[in-house]
Amino acid sequence: MASALLEGLSGHVSAMCVLRAWEARLGDGSACDAAVVAVDRDDRGGLTWPRRPGSFVAFVLPRDTPAYCLLENGAAVDRHQSRGSIHVCDRAREWTLRPIDESVQFLAVGFEAGGMTSLCAPAGSRFVDFERDRDEMPQAASALLALARGIVALAPVTAAHVSAAMEHMLHAFLIGLASMQARFAPDGTGTSDRLAAWQVRKATALMRSRLGEKISLPEVAGSCGLSPSYFGRLFKKSTGLSTHQWIIEQRVARARVLLASTDLPIVEVAHACGFADQTHFTRVFSRRMQMSPRVWRRVASCNPAGAHVPPSGCDEPFDVPC
Template identity: 30%
Template sequence: MTVTDAYQNRSQRFLRAPAISTLDLGVGVHRISATRAWSGTENNGLTLPHAQEEAFMLSIQLVDYSGDILLKDRKLSFQQQRANEVQLYDYRLPWSANLRSAYDCVNFHVPLEALNSALQTNEKRRVHTLRYQAGEPMSDPVFAALVHAILPSLLRPEEANLLFLSHVSLALATHVADRYGELALQRAAAKSRLAPWQERRAKEMIDANIGGSIPQQALAEACGLSAGYFARAFRETVGMPPHKWLLVRRVEHAKHLLRRPDIGLAEIADACGFADQSHFTRVFCRLEGATPAVWRREHRYG
């Protein structure tokens, strides 16, 4: 499979959707990607052939949808997928869809290697395939909750928090492997915590990237841990996941800059890694209970 083929599947171009938005939830060749595709009209026609690869598509509809699914040129009994139901598709097999009704869906491109990389480094078993019945939508409240958690990022990708997306990617991969994987995950018997040097190193790297972004995988590698183990250990040690700690640190840095009357709010937003002043205001207000302008006035002489 070529890089172009992989991009075709990740970007969902084969759907021929009139409106589409794709977001990578991590970095690397085997990253998970999410695509929101929608059409307000009926009779959208057949999808184009997709590239065949070691990956799955997990699709959730945000509205009720009707259509046909063809697997190896055989029409399945599928007729309808209701809002928030999940449908699995295997990219190793030739399938297509006749998009008969309007639709609004979020499709995840999930390489099998992404599922296995979510396992701890000492995990000896691997997920080789997923268990599902082709053409039969399922209820999966956990998956649906993860989808709705990233909808704001799909709508405003310029405000997306890379650490948050990495966190969602790990949670999604772990859930999919656990619920649908041919081999279930082994759960750790004891709670995981970072060593003092690992906590210090991770926090230093986050502080060094306050104005930018850093993938969770980079933090894990700096601590000599797998991404899955690092995420659990960081949360257990610090009391919150890495992406939330990044927001806390950004707001703390912003408060320091707000004490300087010579720096404007837009400049502070940019220096602290927010997409714009509006994004800065929303996050600051959520964590501090006041807008940056109000906080600045109240701490004018602090």
């Protein structure tokens, strides 16, 4: 077996069929171990990965699967049936994957904490850990499951160009996984002054989805795995605006569209865009647009196309590509 991921396995190892096991070199020079494994139904404990502090393993069951159970230090922590799933497990603890009804096929990806830092941590920060598994994975998990399905499908093919493609897919998988669940912290070097592109996208998408309600800085920072103060400083360096200023600009942009394209009373537009009341909305809108919402509506009715253009510095600069 070419992958260190399968070293030290215990349990009903004879029930395991390794379709492929390999070490993958990633684009940043780091490495990860991967294996595509099938396990027969097992009445004697499943497969157990021993403790290996500083390492993680992601179990990916990319398709609708038979029932299986995941155990942490011998205690069941998750049980799934008939749907794809992703589990990220800290190998400071022992993990067991146990099929229940019939054989299960899965992709296992092993990596070191230091490798995650070099692969996808923002400059001046380090990888800390992953959030624990959640009942509802983000919508982005569907993209990771699609990548895993592609890797599993290519596993039997040993051609060099296919192996290269699989390494790129694993690279993308780990970056996507980090964007959903990894937590980072300052590394003390003081070299970072900007967020990673995926953190900007994740933070702005979250704030944009909650424009009509209150959202706290700790909540936004937590979605990127950073402390509120560190996140706030990096966000302003990355976008030129504080999170509060960014939200206000987005709310004004939404109000412009609603004023131009609907007959909603101005007080309802204010509430739909997250402003406390019409007075506050009118004051903020007038300061930014140099005219009141009522006047803007009249002007926009004569030039509908202009109503949908976001104000300068509002939207496009923050959709940063990878």
